[in-house]
Amino acid sequence: MRYMWVMALLMSSAEIAIATPVSFKGGWGVLPMYNEDWADLQANYSLSSHQAVGVSDFYREGKDSTANFGIGQFNYLLKRWNELESQANIYASIGAGGRHDSVHGDALAGYGSIEGNYETRRVYTLLAGETLQSGQGVYFNRLRCRGGFSPYEAPFEALQTWLVLEFDYMPEMMEETRVTPLVRLFYDNYALEAGVSLDGKPFLAAMAHF
Amino acid sequence: MKNKTLSLALFALLLLPSASWAEQVTIAVRGMVCSFCAQGIKRTLMQNENVKDIHVDLDKKLVRIETKDGTTISDEALRQAIIDSGFDVVSIARDNNG
Numbered sequence A: 001m002r003y004m005w006v007m008a009l010l011m012s013s014a015e016i017a018i019a020t021p022v023s024f025k026g027g028w029g030v031l032p033m034y035n036e037d038w039a040d041l042q043a044n045y046s047l048s049s050h051q052a053v054g055v056s057d058f059y060r061e062g063k064d065s066t067a068n069f070g071i072g073q074f075n076y077l078l079k080r081w082n083e084l085e086s087q088a089n090i091y092a093s094i095g096a097g098g099r100h101d102s103v104h105g106d107a108l109a110g111y112g113s114i115e116g117n118y119e120t121r122r123v124y125t126l127l128a129g130e131t132l133q134s135g136q137g138v139y140f141n142r143l144r145c146r147g148g149f150s151p152y153e154a155p156f157e158a159l160q161t162w163l164v165l166e167f168d169y170m171p172e173m174m175e176e177t178r179v180t181p182l183v184r185l186f187y188d189n190y191a192l193e194a195g196v197s198l199d200g201k202p203f204l205a206a207m208a209h210f
Numbered sequence B: 001m002k003n004k005t006l007s008l009a010l011f012a013l014l015l016l017p018s019a020s021w022a023e024q025v026t027i028a029v030r031g032m033v034c035s036f037c038a039q040g041i042k043r044t045l046m047q048n049e050n051v052k053d054i055h056v057d058l059d060k061k062l063v064r065i066e067t068k069d070g071t072t073i074s075d076e077a078l079r080q081a082i083i084d085s086g087f088d089v090v091s092i093a094r095d096n097n098g
């Protein structure tokens, strides 16, 4: 099942975008993320620079079962601070759909998340909390924190490189916070992220806006 | 006959600047720090049929647009395009090269 994500990532490499929850009016975004014991895939469409609708698939390897969540969601830009040398954002998402669990079977599911980020041309930070809830007490929470920097300021047309440290806390899946150093590359309307966690789990993500 | 050709040529030369009349617009944008997010500006403005070329300068936080010959784009349309892309406009300056 998890290999489906790698396939999707490879097959769509020509068109994927590491999308933000909301992009620009009329913009499409695709965000596949893969981390061996979890994977996310989201496609969204921005109705405006503040609102987007999307569909997502979340794959989670729990302690005694694995679950797949299919979610239809609404993403909202709660607040944006556009400054001359920085941008900061707060996004919220809510969603509903279904879940298939290897032990507990099918059930209704709900989703909620809140995310804040701050970036300059050289600094990037992100804090995000997420919850997936479903019947029979199957749920997954996640707290994610990221900090990164860019070693150089690239012009608009050039490749922008970021070195990022990600901290992932998924209490229903792992005992300890997972720490992943990763490289983040921006080129044109594509973004690609790749890294390996300190406990040896590969991480791959992509974004595309088109 | 020669004179007539010459004056025609001169006349054509006089017409030339106005025939290639295009506008250079410079928009100062607030919040434009990320090349990936700023792609939205390019994509949104490119949808405007009067836009010929766009240049994004992340250092100076400027978006420079060249309009197609004989066309212009209103401040309002430019402002809306920047807002739809998720950014704010600081100022709009025009330079008619003609």
Ligand SMILES: [Cu+2]
Binding pocket: B034, B035, B036, B037, B038
């Ligand atoms: Cu960005």
